[in-house]
Amino acid sequence: MALLLASVTACSGEEWARGGMPHNVTEQSERVLSLWQGSWVAALATGAVVWGLILYACIFHRKRRRKGAPENELPPQVRYNLPIEILYTAVPIVMVAVFFYFTARDQDYLFEKTDKPDVTVTVEALQWSWRFTTEYQGKTVQVVGVPVSDYRQGPQLVLPSGGKTVRFKLESDNVIHSFWVPAFLFKLDVIPGVHNQFDIKTLNHTGTFAGRCAELCGQDHSRMLFNVKLVEPSKFEQYINSQAARSTQ
Template identity: 30%
Template sequence: MAFATAITLFLQGCAGWQSALDPKGPAASELAWLIWFFTGLCAVVWVLVMAALAVPLLMRSRQHAEPLALDAGADSRKLRVVMIAVGLTAVILVGLTLLSFFANRTLAAIGSDAALTIRVTGHQWWWEVRYEDATPSRILTTANEIHIPAGEPVRLLLTSTDVIHSFWVPSLSGKLDLIPGRMNVLDIKADKPGIYRGQCAEFCGAQHANMGTFIIAEPRAKFDAWWNDQLQPAAAPTSDEAKAGGELFLKRPCVMCHKIGGTPAGGTVAPDLTHVASRQTLAAGTLTMSRGNLAAWIADPQGVKPGSHMPVVDLSGDELNAIVAYLEGLK
């Protein structure tokens, strides 16, 4: 009973929204099968090797009247065992190589008919997400959260502006590096709607651990509605406090880095805030989206995410509340 409980608890670590052993798409399923096969085969090989070592240790060696006498029959048997072991090793290595080759071919075919292309650019320490479209007016730029239509292949174009990052959403795909000056291609597909967490998988500096992302897969109709909403300019503030916050935003350093559609704010070195309040998290998954967390992030970004490139802006309490009220309305 205790053993069964321990195994059950152990296997719980194989599930969740960020587990390569809990696949939710064809690429992840192919990789998970490969992981289990490699693990099982290696376990079998380990058991056989341990048995081969244990047998001669446990068997009593025969006493020879002449220790230096040659036993051609025994030597022949030992040589045969070694040759068989070498042959099996070669077969296993070739077999695993072929499995890897066919798995890579399967992964490459996933995005062959992708209708949606998204350019993902890694920054220290956030993700810029740009939805490509043949119509320039429908090109969309957002940050940190990637919406995709469920059940459809999506092509991600990966690059970086500073250091090497690595994009990894374990439930949907393997990981792939984002390299400055180079464009890598990763195809993903979510079998069903859901939220799948990703993470930068290449150490990229002090806040590497807080460079998360979320893939939000939703039905095609809901995805199209989301895209159309995101293309709209920022909502005009309605309350006096939010109006004052909008004016303060344009007068403070915020405007130099961030963009808000429909306003003079056109910065390109930090996340687009046109619809920031519609996101589920702040600072690339560091904080959940709420009024309190939004205020904390603006008031003390270095306390929340030390080393981040967002500076501390000197604001009074009333000014902070006004800017938070304004940003809270950008949905």
């Protein structure tokens, strides 16, 4: 109870409703949040039933000494109750099957790709920072970072908000990393020789959001920080045009 109260006091009402998850800024993250909340509801309901059965057994089936019975007499032993055995075998199978269905369904949705994304970002994981190469309407902008102690000082990836589709292509030529933006409610490993990709569709949110490597990758893993800045589409076009013009000078 103390741990529960301490956890509750650390969250606002909105955060509590999200199960402690960060603000989600993509269309796909809405599905992840829904799966997370549904899993918690199912887990809490299962826990309530299990604890209820345990308390019921403790209270109503505790050892009672019959009048005149010897002290070492055991209570009646119940074995081989076939209906109960079928029940506690079938119910977990059904629960796992339901969890598997929703997880597999949402995983397929998260990895769906559009034929023509609005923006393409090649993410190259370095030791220990990131190189972002953004392609938009035939123009290319590249940002390279260095290890930092604050994500706001790391390389900044600028993306458009307002329902734009962004494709991420993950590359590494050294060790395994993991590309993680908590506000996406999603992360994916960056593996040498494996060309992982995923699409997101941004919501109408603007702001700067933290990003980091989520796979232990060496000495400066903890400093492999970056940030994602979501701006309005018109400001994104201005950013791309100004950075592309500067690179040609």
